Amino acid sequence: MTTEKLDPDLARRLKLVDNPDYEGEPLTKKDYTLLVLAGIILPLLLMVWGWQI
Amino acid sequence: MSTTMDSRATHEAIEGTWPVLPKERIWGAWGLTAVAISAGVAAWSYMIGGYVAYYLDAVMGTYAMIAGSLVGMFFVVLATIPCSVRYGVDTITASIPQFGVRGSYFSIFLQYASILGWNCLLLILLGRATGRIALAAGWVGESGVSTVSALGSLAAITVSWLLLRKGAESIRNYSYFISIIVTSLALWILYKLITGFGTEAILSGKPLASSGDRLWDYTAGLEILVASVLSWWPYMGGIVRMVPSARQAAWPAMLCMGLPTGVISLIGLYSALVTGDSDPTAWLIQFGGVYLGIGALVFLAMANIGTAVVGAYVASIGLKQIPVFQKGVSWNWITFIVLLPVAVIAVLIPNFFFDNTGSFFAFLGVFFAPVCGIQIVDYFLLRKQQVNSLGLYQTDTDSPYYFFGGINPAGVLGVLAGFFSYVYLLNPVSYVSHAPFKYTSASIPALVISALVYYGATKILCRNMGDYNN
Numbered sequence: 001m002t003t004e005k006l007d008p009d010l011a012r013r014l015k016l017v018d019n020p021d022y023e024g025e026p027l028t029k030k031d032y033t034l035l036v037l038a039g040i041i042l043p044l045l046l047m048v049w050g051w052q053i
Numbered sequence: 054m055s056t057t058m059d060s061r062a063t064h065e066a067i068e069g070t071w072p073v074l075p076k077e078r079i080w081g082a083w084g085l086t087a088v089a090i091s092a093g094v095a096a097w098s099y100m101i102g103g104y105v106a107y108y109l110d111a112v113m114g115t116y117a118m119i120a121g122s123l124v125g126m127f128f129v130v131l132a133t134i135p136c137s138v139r140y141g142v143d144t145i146t147a148s149i150p151q152f153g154v155r156g157s158y159f160s161i162f163l164q165y166a167s168i169l170g171w172n173c174l175l176l177i178l179l180g181r182a183t184g185r186i187a188l189a190a191g192w193v194g195e196s197g198v199s200t201v202s203a204l205g206s207l208a209a210i211t212v213s214w215l216l217l218r219k220g221a222e223s224i225r226n227y228s229y230f231i232s233i234i235v236t237s238l239a240l241w242i243l244y245k246l247i248t249g250f251g252t253e254a255i256l257s258g259k260p261l262a263s264s265g266d267r268l269w270d271y272t273a274g275l276e277i278l279v280a281s282v283l284s285w286w287p288y289m290g291g292i293v294r295m296v297p298s299a300r301q302a303a304w305p306a307m308l309c310m311g312l313p314t315g316v317i318s319l320i321g322l323y324s325a326l327v328t329g330d331s332d333p334t335a336w337l338i339q340f341g342g343v344y345l346g347i348g349a350l351v352f353l354a355m356a357n358i359g360t361a362v363v364g365a366y367v368a369s370i371g372l373k374q375i376p377v378f379q380k381g382v383s384w385n386w387i388t389f390i391v392l393l394p395v396a397v398i399a400v401l402i403p404n405f406f407f408d409n410t411g412s413f414f415a416f417l418g419v420f421f422a423p424v425c426g427i428q429i430v431d432y433f434l435l436r437k438q439q440v441n442s443l444g445l446y447q448t449d450t451d452s453p454y455y456f457f458g459g460i461n462p463a464g465v466l467g468v469l470a471g472f473f474s475y476v477y478l479l480n481p482v483s484y485v486s487h488a489p490f491k492y493t494s495a496s497i498p499a500l501v502i503s504a505l506v507y508y509g510a511t512k513i514l515c516r517n518m519g520d521y522n523n
Contacts, residue, residue, distance in 0.1 A: 006446060009062040010071055017072045017140055017442045024075060024138035025298035026438070038307055039127020043120035050116025051271060 066141070067221050067295075068384045069373045072442065073141035075297040082301040084225040088292055089309035090232035091359035093285075094239055096178055096352075097171065098314055101281050102321020103331025107262040108270035111255050114322045117271055118315045121278025126311025128500060129282065130303050132425035133289035136432050136440065138299040144290030145371045146445050148424070150519070151431045151467075151507075154448050155459025157374065159468075163424070164287035164371045165391075167417055168364040171284070172395045175357040176213075177403045180206030182334050182353050190343040206399035209354065210392055213361045217369070217388040221295060224366055231359040232309075238352035239317055242333055246320060249340045250327045258326025269491040276479065276494045278318065282311050283421035283496060291367030365391045415481035422496040423471025423503035427464060430504040435511055441520045453520035461519065463510035471503025 006014075016022040027035075066073045080088065105114050136147045148160040183205030184198040193201050216227060247255065263270055288310075293302035321331035328336055334353075338346035369387045372378050378387055398406050432438060444453040456462065479486045479495035486495075515521065 006443075009065070010446060011443075013062055013066070013072055013074070014442050014446065016074065022074055024078070024141060024294070024296075025300070026139055027135060027299040027303060031300050031303060035127060035130065035303060035307070039123050039130070043123045046116045046120040047271070047275065050113050050120075053112055053116075 068370070069379075070143060070146055070370060073294045075141075078141070078295050078297045079222060080225050080292075080295040082296060082305065084228070085292065085296045085302060086305040086309050087228035087232040088225060088363060089305040090236060090313065091228040092288060092292075092363040093310035093313040093360075094232075094235040094317055094356045095175060095360040096182075096317075096357050097174055097360075098317035099321035099324070099331045099333065101277060101314070102318035102323070103325040104277050105274045105318065106258075106260060106322050106325035106331065108260050108264065109274040109322075110260055111258060111323055111326055113271055114274055114326075115319060117274035118278045118318050118322065119312070121275040122282050122311050122313075122315030122318075123307065124275075125279040125282025125496070126285065126307050126314075128422075128425045128429070129285050129289060129311070130306050131433075132428040133286065134293050134299050134302045134306065135438060136428075137290040137294045138296065138302050139438070140440065140442055140445075141294045142290060142445065143294060143370045144287055144367065145374050147290050148428065149445050149454050150436065150440050151424075151427050151461060152464040153456040153459050153461040154452050154454050156456070156461050156464055159464075160424070161371050161374055163417070163420055165368055166413075167284060167287050168368040169391075169394055170413065170417065172361045172364050172392070173398045173406055175361050176206045176209045176395060177202075177399050177406065179209050179350075179353050179357045180204075180399060180403065182332075182350050185334055186338070186343065186346045186350050189338050189346055202403065203400045206403070207396060209358055209361070210396045210399065213358055213365060214388055214392050216358070216362050217365055218385055220384065221366070224362060225295075228359065231355050235352060235356045235359065238348065238355070239313075239320070242337070242349065242352060243320055243323075245337065245340065245345070246323055246333065249336065250323075254327050255323045258323070261325065261329070266491065269486070272491045272494050273479075273484070276496060278315055279494060279496045280418050280422070280481075281318075282314050283425060284418055285310055285314075286421045286425060287371070288363060288367050291370045292363065361395075412482045419472055419475045419481055419499070420468065422475060422499040423468045426471060426500035426502075426504035427467045427507045429500075430508050431511075434508065435521055444520060453518065456515065456518055462514050463507050466510045467503040467507030470506035471499040474502045475499035 062071065063077050065071045066077060105118055109117060133144060133147065137143065144164060145157055145160045149157045152159055180202040184202035187193045187201045188195065188198050216223065260270065293306065296302050320333055324333050324336065325331040334346055334349045337349045365388055368391045372387055372391065441453050475495045477487055478490045478498060
């Protein structure tokens with residue numbers, strides 16, 4: 001049983017946040033793929049390219 | 054009555070720690086882009102470029118710095134954006150599942166100390182540039198430079214506080230203005246650098262203190278940028294929760310906070326290789342007199358104030374986690390409390406700060422790699438991208454994130470493992486390294502090691518706690 005009393009407005013808000021309609025849109029598989037390309041693959045290529053110059 | 058309650062709740066969210074609902078996220082992709090550029094373009098990048106100039110020439114330095122800025126930001130994005138955007142929570146709240154309801158005070162310390170330090174650096178740099186320009190223009194003699202510098206810093210801090218008064222909406226609005234100005238001026242400075250010295254001089258500039266080991270130097274250049282960009286961690290949650298989708302947050306973060314750190318650092322790299330000084334103010338005055346110097350000063354002011362304001366905004370939200378700041382302390386007072394130490398340091402002891410805090414910064418920065426590693430493995434692998442939003446706001450034993458006395462032991466072990474791994478691979482103060490640093494860098498292995506230790510410790514120590522089974 002909860003012993004700590006949350007602010008009623010906060011409690012209401014937290015109930016909403018549990019509903020996907022009130023959550024922010026997540027990243028998709030395509031987003032993650034593009035992020036890996038930009039954040040891992042591209043830097044790796046840059047490092048290899050820079051080393052060979 | 055309902056409208057009053059709604060506006061109160063919105064206020065507690067946007068200028069506090071409550072979750073921000075999608076309809077309240079007023080920045081949008083362009084707004085966050087402007088804020089990201091406003092924060093991401095800062096004159097501290099000159100110093101970062103100056104450090105890289107110790108080890109690398111212009112060509113290898115450019116490749117290493119751009120690569121490092123992207124890698125560092127990739128890990129910050131993964132660690133912070135998915136959770137903060139989904140649940141509308143700031144950086145500190147998002148770290149509660151990893152560190153516990155009391156352990157998250159470590160996150161508050163990390164955020165506050167880091168942002169305080171960076172804001173001091175930014176606004177002292179601005180003050181010093183003001184003094185340098187005033188001297189070059191003949192407005193003051195040598196004896197007046199320190200006074201002008203202090204006044205310049207104080208003016209910038211005052212402007213920062215005033216810009217914060219209206220909260221998130223005004224930060225977005227002025228960021229449109231600042232982002233255009235700083236981007237234009239940064240490109241203009243880069244242009245002046247290249248045309249003023251010539252590409253020949255820049256390309257033939259030798260590193261200032263090469264180790265003699267080409268691979269070691271190359272990895273060091275990469276590491277400087279990775280570690281610097283990981284320092285954006287404290288800034289992220291508070292700003293990305295102001296957009297409704299993670300995609301609208303991820304690309305501005307990657308391309309407008311991470312990448313500009315690398316690009317603006319090129320100014321410092323090229324300046325240092327050609328002149329020995331990473332700060333372009335001196336050669337701008339030399340090329341074009343006081344007026345070019347004033348142009349550089351305007352850039353510095355816009356860039357540094359823009360970054361300082363975003364930092365103070367997120368630090369103020371972070372402080373609201375502390376009970377004493379939750380009720381009865383107005384937003385203006387909290388932002389004042391965040392900026393007051395900056396004013397004291399910048400006015401009273403700027404030189405002492407500059408001479409003695411490099412080590413503090415270096416060690417502080419070492420913590421961001423482990424924190425990112427822990428957050429990534431916790432959110433994606435252990436929690437499958439679900440957290441208990443009610444548990445984030447309970448502070449007693451009813452919270453699933455209470456663990457042992459409010460502290461998650463796996464978080465402690467993960468951070469320690471990452472910290473000591475980093476310091477073994479590369480001492481951040483002396484830059485003495487151990488194998489296999491030149492093949493691996495230091496931040497990336499520290500991030501991975503901390504993630505692995507956190508994962509293992511969670512499985513062993515936190516079997517029936519932490520809400521992992523839900």
